[in-house]
Amino acid sequence: AQTVTQSQPEMSVQEAETVTLSCTYDTSESDYYLFWYKQPPSRQMILVIRQEAYKQQNATENRFSVNFQKAAKSFSLKISDSQLGDAAMYFCAMTEGNQFYFGTGTSLTVIP
Amino acid sequence: KAGVTQTPRYLIKTRGQQVTLSCSPISGHRSVSWYQQTPGQGLQFLFEYFSETQRNKGNFPGRFSGRQFSNSRSEMNVSTLELGDSALYLCASSLGSIREQFFGPGTRLTVL
Numbered sequence: 001a002q003t004v005t006q007s008q009p010e011m012s013v014q015e016a017e018t019v020t021l022s023c024t025y026d027t028s029e030s031d032y033y034l035f036w037y038k039q040p041p042s043r044q045m046i047l048v049i050r051q052e053a054y055k056q057q058n059a060t061e062n063r064f065s066v067n068f069q070k071a072a073k074s075f076s077l078k079i080s081d082s083q084l085g086d087a088a089m090y091f092c093a094m095t096e097g098n099q100f101y102f103g104t105g106t107s108l109t110v111i112p
Numbered sequence: 113k114a115g116v117t118q119t120p121r122y123l124i125k126t127r128g129q130q131v132t133l134s135c136s137p138i139s140g141h142r143s144v145s146w147y148q149q150t151p152g153q154g155l156q157f158l159f160e161y162f163s164e165t166q167r168n169k170g171n172f173p174g175r176f177s178g179r180q181f182s183n184s185r186s187e188m189n190v191s192t193l194e195l196g197d198s199a200l201y202l203c204a205s206s207l208g209s210i211r212e213q214f215f216g217p218g219t220r221l222t223v224l
Contacts, residue, residue: 045215
């Protein structure tokens with residue numbers, strides 16, 4: 001069974017500091033995609049960053065970057081220079097074919 | 113281009129009733145997926161429709177059904193509502209692959 005695990009239910013970070021959110025996954029497939037989604041209190045889910053499993057290079061999107069360790073099935077999200085607007089629930093997700101699997105989420109608090 | 117819209121945004125029903133939720137995808141998008149989000153179970157995939165056909169289905173009972181119209185708008189129906197059906201129901205659309213999906217704001221269903 002495909003699973004996505006986020007072991008940190010809550011995290012906090014000082015404004016302007018860096019924080020890393022952890023995610024591990026399990027799959028027997030070689031072709032899959034990994035995602036980090038952000039869900040602010042307004043509830044609109046927003047894609048933060050995406051990683052194709054066949055690409056070795058870690059994806060980067062402005063202040064957001066991932067550390068993709070394929071052999072370890074690990075996919076962590078690093079947020080640099082944290083801003084108050086980064087406060088949200090962050091979901092790690094994986095897709096195989098046309099099925100989507102989400103982790104349970106990490107609630108990130110940004111402390112001014 | 114307008115985003116994914118969902119109606120209604122909030123809904124209150126009683127046990128045993130049925131409910132229909134609507135999702136209008138981004139213009140040009142042909143794939144619509146539905147997800148249930150609860151505090152206990154997190155985000156779970158319900159089903160995906162592509163060009164009026166159900167392409168994928170999650171592990172939910174038959175009380176949960178959906179359909180897609182020729183204009184790609186989708187409806188989700190839940191019959192014989194149970195207390196445990198109280199959740200935020202999210203819809204997401206994409207051109208074809210769910211790897212490129214965009215989420216709507218959700219419909220908050222409360223079952224009393």
